[in-house]
Amino acid sequence: MPLLRLERRREPSRAMQYATPLLAVALTVMAGTVVFGLMGYDGLGAVRQIFVAPLADPQRWPELLVKASPLVLIAIGLSIGFRANVWNIGGEGQYLAGAVAGTAVALATWTREGAWILPVMGLAGILGGMAWAAIPAFLRTRFGVSEILTSLMLTYVAVQGLFFLVRGPWRDPDGFNFPQTRMFNAAQTLPAVSEGSLVHLGIPIAVLVACLAWIVLERTIAGYEVKVVGLAPAAARHGGFSERRTIWLTLLAGGGLAGLAGILEAAGPFGQLTPQFPAGYGYTAIVVAFLGRLHPVGILLAGLVLAVTYVGGELAQTAIGLPQAATGMFQAMLLFFLLATDVLIRFRIVPVRVARARAAA
Amino acid sequence: MNPVPVLHAARLQLSEISKSFPGVRANEDVSLVVAPGEIHALLGENGAGKSTLVKIIYGLQAPDAGEIRFDGQLVTISSPKTARALGIGMVFQQFSLFDALSVIENIAVGLDGAMDRKALAGRVDAILRAYSLPLDLDRAVHTLSVGERQRIEIVRCLLVRPKLLIMDEPTSVLTPQEVERLFAMLRQLAAEGCSILYISHKLGEIKALCSAATILRAGKVVAACDPRVESTRRMAELMIGAELNAVERRDEGRPAGGAVRLAVRGLSLPPVGPFSVPLRDIGFEVRAGEIVGIAGVAGNGQSELLLALSGEVAAPGPEMITLDGRPIGRARAGARRRRGLCAVPEERNGHAAIPDLSLTDNAMLTARHRLALTLAGFLRFATARGYAGRVIARFGVKATGPGALARSLSGGNLQKYIMGREIMQAPGVLVVAQPTWGVDAGAAAAIHRALLDLAASGSAIVVISQDLDELLAVSDRLAVLNEGRLSRAIPTATATAHALGLLMGGVHGEPVPSHAHGTPARVPEPAHAVA
Known part of the structure; x- marks a missing residue:
C-alpha cells in the first residue's frame, strides 16, 4: 500500500520550476555518494572532489569559465529548438562541423597574418554548423524524417569525418606523423581577455550571445513564433506561422551557435584539431539546456554547474583514481533527476491519508 | 404525473428520464421502448442528448428523475458493472484498448471476473466464428485497423451474452466494407433476440439497419417512427425541429446587393x-x-x-x-x-x-x-x-x-x-x-x-x-x-x-x-x- 500519492496541481507551480534544478543537483550528490561508496571508493570524497573542489580553489575558476563557454553557446542554440519542440540532439556534430569549417580557413591561411582571419574563421564555423544542421532540417521538412534520429546519427558522421581529416589530408606535415593538424598561428588563435589568462575571447562572446538570445526570445516576433509553435502548433498555424520555417530557423540557429562554439574551442584552448577534440560538449549541452530551463540566464548558470563536473571529474581522477566515466555518470544522473523531479511542477505529493480525507470531504 | 403503463414484453423501457447538468437540460422526460430483437435507432443532432441517455442506461450517469425497466423489472443501474450483470453491453466511440497487448490479452483485461486463458480463447473463437468476424487473437492491438479494434470491443460485449447492445456512432470511423460487415453481424445478433440501441445521425444507415427510431432534439423526444417507411427527408426535418419558423428573424434593414467580398x-x-x-x-x-x-x-x-x-x-x-x-x-x-x-x-x-x-x-x-x-x-x-x-x-x-x-x-x-x-x-x-x-x-x-x-x-x-x-x-x-x-x-x-x-x-x-x-x-x- 503506497503511503504517498501524486495529486495534480490546479496550475503549474512557479516555485517548483526554480526549485527542481536545485533539487536535482542535491539528489545527484546524494546518489553519487552512495553509488561510489558501494563501488569501494570514498563516496563522500568523490562527491567533494567533483562538486566542491573546483569551486573551493579560485585558481580553478578560469578553467570553469573555459569549460562553460562552449556548453553555454551550444545549449542556447539547442534551447531555441527545444522551445519549439524541435529536438536537435546533434549539437556535438554541429560543433565538430563548425570546428572543421573554421579550421579549413585556418589551414588555408596559415602563412598569412591579419585581423580579418579570426572573424572569417568564426563565420566559417557558424556556417559549417548551420550546414550540418541543415541536413536534418531538410529531411524533416521535406520527408518528415525525425530530426532526433538524423541529427544524432550525423554526429557520428562528423566524428569520423574529423578523424579522417586529421589522419589524412590535414595531418601536420611537420608533426612527426601524429594524427593532428598544424598548430594555428598567432593571428588564428583566440586572444586572452587579459595577458596570460586562460580566459579567452570565447567567454565574453558566450555571455553576449546569452543576452542577445534573451532579447530575441522574449521581445521579438521570432521568439514569439518559437514559443507558440512549441506550446500549440495548431494555434501557430492559425496565427500565420509556418511550422516549416520554424524548423529551419531553429535548427539553423542551433547549428550556427554550436558551430561557433566549435571554432572558438579549436582556435582557443586547442589551437589545432586532434582526435581528442570531440569531448561530448554537444551532448552535455542538452543537460545544460534543460537544467537552465531553456532560458538564456538559466543556461549561463547551468553551464557553470556542468563545467564544475568536468573540472571536478578530472580532479577526482588524479586525486582518488575515479574513472573518467564518472563525469559522464554524474552528468547523466543530473538530467535523470531533473526530469524525474519536474513532475513536481505539475503534481504535488500528498500522503494517502490526507488525499482520502479530502476526497471524502 | 401520469402513471406509465408497464410493458412486460419490452426489453428496455425508459419512463420520463430527466438529467440536468449545470446550465443544460441534457434529457427531459425521455421515454422510449425497445422490444427484444429490435434494432432501435437513437437519432439526433450533436448535443441533442443521445450520449447522456445511453450513459444513463449503461450506468455511467445517474438520472435525476425517471424509471428504467429491464425485461419488465424496475432496475437501478448504478455502474457499468451492474449494467453488464443485467446483460447490457456498450461499444463506445473511443475504444479502451492497450496498444501494446494482444487481442486476447485485451479481452482478458476487460473481464469482470478472472477466467482461464485457454477457455477464454475458446469462447472468443466460437463467437468470432458464429458471427464470421475475422480477428487474429495473437496480434498486438497497435497493428490492427480501426474496424478490427472495434471488433475487440464488440467481442468483449458478446462474451457476457448481452440482451441489449448499445452502439455509439459505430460507423464514424469505419470503411464502407467494414460497415457492411458490422451491419451483417448486428442483424444476426438481433435475429437471435438481442436488442440493439443504435446511436447515429447518419440517416441512410438508420434506414438500412433499424426497425424503429426515437428522435431526440434538445434533450426531448420529438418523434418515434419506423425508419424503413419514413423518408430520410422527413427524419432530417424532425431532427432539426419543426419549430424553425417560430424563430425570430433578424431585421432586413441592410441593403442587399453589395460587392462580392x-x-x-x-x-x-x-x-x-x-x-x-x-x-x-x-x-x-x-x-x-x-x-x-x-x-x-x-x-x-x-x-x-x-x-x-x-x-x-x-x-x-x-x-x-x-x-x-x-x-x-x-x-x-x-x-x-x-x-x-x-x-x-x-x-x-x-x-x-x-x-x-x-x-x-x-x-x-x-x-x-x-x-x-x-x-x-x-x-x-x-x-x-x-x-x-x-x-x-x-x-x-x-x-x-x-x-x-x-x-x-x-x-x-x-x-x-x-x-x-x-x-x-x-x-x-x-x-x-x-x-x-x-x-x-x-x-x-x-x-x-x-x-x-x-x-x-x-x-x-x-x-x-x-x-x-x-x-x-x-x-x-x-x-x-x-x-x-x-x-x-x-x-x-x-x-x-x-x-x-x-x-x-x-x-x-x-x-x-x-x-x-x-x-x-x-x-x-x-x-x-x-x-
Missing part, C-alpha cells in the same frame, strides 16, 4: 488525415453586408472548410478563393489577415488561443498583422496590452486583466475574448465556426449583435454552425455542408424546416421527387442531387 469556386481538398473529410467542389459567394450561414452536422467537412478559408491549409489553386476580387487561395493565414480575412476556428484551446499564454500574448497571435502590434520584428507589448484591454471591456470578458492566462478563463469567457479579438479588427471578411459554443444566452446575443453590426458596416461574414437557431437568427442565406459538399445557398426567409430537410436529404443521396409533400416551386432543389 469573398468568393469560393470549385474548391476541392483531399483529406489531410485518417479522420478528415475531403472537400468536394465547394462554391459560394458572400457580399458586403451579408452573413451566409453554413449548416450541417459536425464531421462533414466543417473544420476542413474553416482551415481552407482561414489559410491554415492552402487551396490547390489561387483562384479558388478570392478576397475582394484578388486571388488568395495560396496565401497563408497571416497574409490573408493582412488583406482583411480573419477567422475563428471552433476549438478554442490550442487553436484559436494558446492556453498557457496571457491574453496580451494571445492578442499578438492574430491581431498583430492588422493592428501593428510589432515594429521592425519587435513585439509592442504596450500596444497589445491596450488592445487586449479594449476587447475585455467591450465584450464583457470576465478576466483579471490582459495579463490573465487564457487557461484561467472559463470556456464562454475565452470565446467572448476570441470573438472580440477578431471582430474589433474590423475585418473585410470574417469566417467563424461555432461563434457562441458554450457561451451563455446573454453573451451569445451580444456576439450575434456584434456580428450583425460588423456586417452592417460592410463586412462579409461566414458563420459555420451546427446550431440552426443561431444560423436562422443571424444569416441572410443558408447552405448545408454534408460529406464535404456544400448545397446551394437559399435565402433564410425561405429556409423552412422542410426546405432544409430537402437540402440535407438530397445530400444524403436520396432521389428528390419534384412533387414531394407539395413542396412549393420556389424552394430550390439541392445542387448535387441534380449534379
Whole structure:
C-alpha cells in the first residue's frame, strides 16, 4: 500500500520550476555518494572532489569559465529548438562541423597574418554548423524524417569525418606523423581577455550571445513564433506561422551557435584539431539546456554547474583514481533527476491519508 | 404525473428520464421502448442528448428523475458493472484498448471476473466464428485497423451474452466494407433476440439497419417512427425541429446587393488525415453586408472548410478563393489577415488561443498583422496590452486583466475574448465556426449583435454552425455542408424546416421527387442531387 500519492496541481507551480534544478543537483550528490561508496571508493570524497573542489580553489575558476563557454553557446542554440519542440540532439556534430569549417580557413591561411582571419574563421564555423544542421532540417521538412534520429546519427558522421581529416589530408606535415593538424598561428588563435589568462575571447562572446538570445526570445516576433509553435502548433498555424520555417530557423540557429562554439574551442584552448577534440560538449549541452530551463540566464548558470563536473571529474581522477566515466555518470544522473523531479511542477505529493480525507470531504 | 403503463414484453423501457447538468437540460422526460430483437435507432443532432441517455442506461450517469425497466423489472443501474450483470453491453466511440497487448490479452483485461486463458480463447473463437468476424487473437492491438479494434470491443460485449447492445456512432470511423460487415453481424445478433440501441445521425444507415427510431432534439423526444417507411427527408426535418419558423428573424434593414467580398469556386481538398473529410467542389459567394450561414452536422467537412478559408491549409489553386476580387487561395493565414480575412476556428484551446499564454500574448497571435502590434520584428507589448484591454471591456470578458492566462478563463469567457479579438479588427471578411459554443444566452446575443453590426458596416461574414437557431437568427442565406459538399445557398426567409430537410436529404443521396409533400416551386432543389 503506497503511503504517498501524486495529486495534480490546479496550475503549474512557479516555485517548483526554480526549485527542481536545485533539487536535482542535491539528489545527484546524494546518489553519487552512495553509488561510489558501494563501488569501494570514498563516496563522500568523490562527491567533494567533483562538486566542491573546483569551486573551493579560485585558481580553478578560469578553467570553469573555459569549460562553460562552449556548453553555454551550444545549449542556447539547442534551447531555441527545444522551445519549439524541435529536438536537435546533434549539437556535438554541429560543433565538430563548425570546428572543421573554421579550421579549413585556418589551414588555408596559415602563412598569412591579419585581423580579418579570426572573424572569417568564426563565420566559417557558424556556417559549417548551420550546414550540418541543415541536413536534418531538410529531411524533416521535406520527408518528415525525425530530426532526433538524423541529427544524432550525423554526429557520428562528423566524428569520423574529423578523424579522417586529421589522419589524412590535414595531418601536420611537420608533426612527426601524429594524427593532428598544424598548430594555428598567432593571428588564428583566440586572444586572452587579459595577458596570460586562460580566459579567452570565447567567454565574453558566450555571455553576449546569452543576452542577445534573451532579447530575441522574449521581445521579438521570432521568439514569439518559437514559443507558440512549441506550446500549440495548431494555434501557430492559425496565427500565420509556418511550422516549416520554424524548423529551419531553429535548427539553423542551433547549428550556427554550436558551430561557433566549435571554432572558438579549436582556435582557443586547442589551437589545432586532434582526435581528442570531440569531448561530448554537444551532448552535455542538452543537460545544460534543460537544467537552465531553456532560458538564456538559466543556461549561463547551468553551464557553470556542468563545467564544475568536468573540472571536478578530472580532479577526482588524479586525486582518488575515479574513472573518467564518472563525469559522464554524474552528468547523466543530473538530467535523470531533473526530469524525474519536474513532475513536481505539475503534481504535488500528498500522503494517502490526507488525499482520502479530502476526497471524502 | 401520469402513471406509465408497464410493458412486460419490452426489453428496455425508459419512463420520463430527466438529467440536468449545470446550465443544460441534457434529457427531459425521455421515454422510449425497445422490444427484444429490435434494432432501435437513437437519432439526433450533436448535443441533442443521445450520449447522456445511453450513459444513463449503461450506468455511467445517474438520472435525476425517471424509471428504467429491464425485461419488465424496475432496475437501478448504478455502474457499468451492474449494467453488464443485467446483460447490457456498450461499444463506445473511443475504444479502451492497450496498444501494446494482444487481442486476447485485451479481452482478458476487460473481464469482470478472472477466467482461464485457454477457455477464454475458446469462447472468443466460437463467437468470432458464429458471427464470421475475422480477428487474429495473437496480434498486438497497435497493428490492427480501426474496424478490427472495434471488433475487440464488440467481442468483449458478446462474451457476457448481452440482451441489449448499445452502439455509439459505430460507423464514424469505419470503411464502407467494414460497415457492411458490422451491419451483417448486428442483424444476426438481433435475429437471435438481442436488442440493439443504435446511436447515429447518419440517416441512410438508420434506414438500412433499424426497425424503429426515437428522435431526440434538445434533450426531448420529438418523434418515434419506423425508419424503413419514413423518408430520410422527413427524419432530417424532425431532427432539426419543426419549430424553425417560430424563430425570430433578424431585421432586413441592410441593403442587399453589395460587392462580392469573398468568393469560393470549385474548391476541392483531399483529406489531410485518417479522420478528415475531403472537400468536394465547394462554391459560394458572400457580399458586403451579408452573413451566409453554413449548416450541417459536425464531421462533414466543417473544420476542413474553416482551415481552407482561414489559410491554415492552402487551396490547390489561387483562384479558388478570392478576397475582394484578388486571388488568395495560396496565401497563408497571416497574409490573408493582412488583406482583411480573419477567422475563428471552433476549438478554442490550442487553436484559436494558446492556453498557457496571457491574453496580451494571445492578442499578438492574430491581431498583430492588422493592428501593428510589432515594429521592425519587435513585439509592442504596450500596444497589445491596450488592445487586449479594449476587447475585455467591450465584450464583457470576465478576466483579471490582459495579463490573465487564457487557461484561467472559463470556456464562454475565452470565446467572448476570441470573438472580440477578431471582430474589433474590423475585418473585410470574417469566417467563424461555432461563434457562441458554450457561451451563455446573454453573451451569445451580444456576439450575434456584434456580428450583425460588423456586417452592417460592410463586412462579409461566414458563420459555420451546427446550431440552426443561431444560423436562422443571424444569416441572410443558408447552405448545408454534408460529406464535404456544400448545397446551394437559399435565402433564410425561405429556409423552412422542410426546405432544409430537402437540402440535407438530397445530400444524403436520396432521389428528390419534384412533387414531394407539395413542396412549393420556389424552394430550390439541392445542387448535387441534380449534379
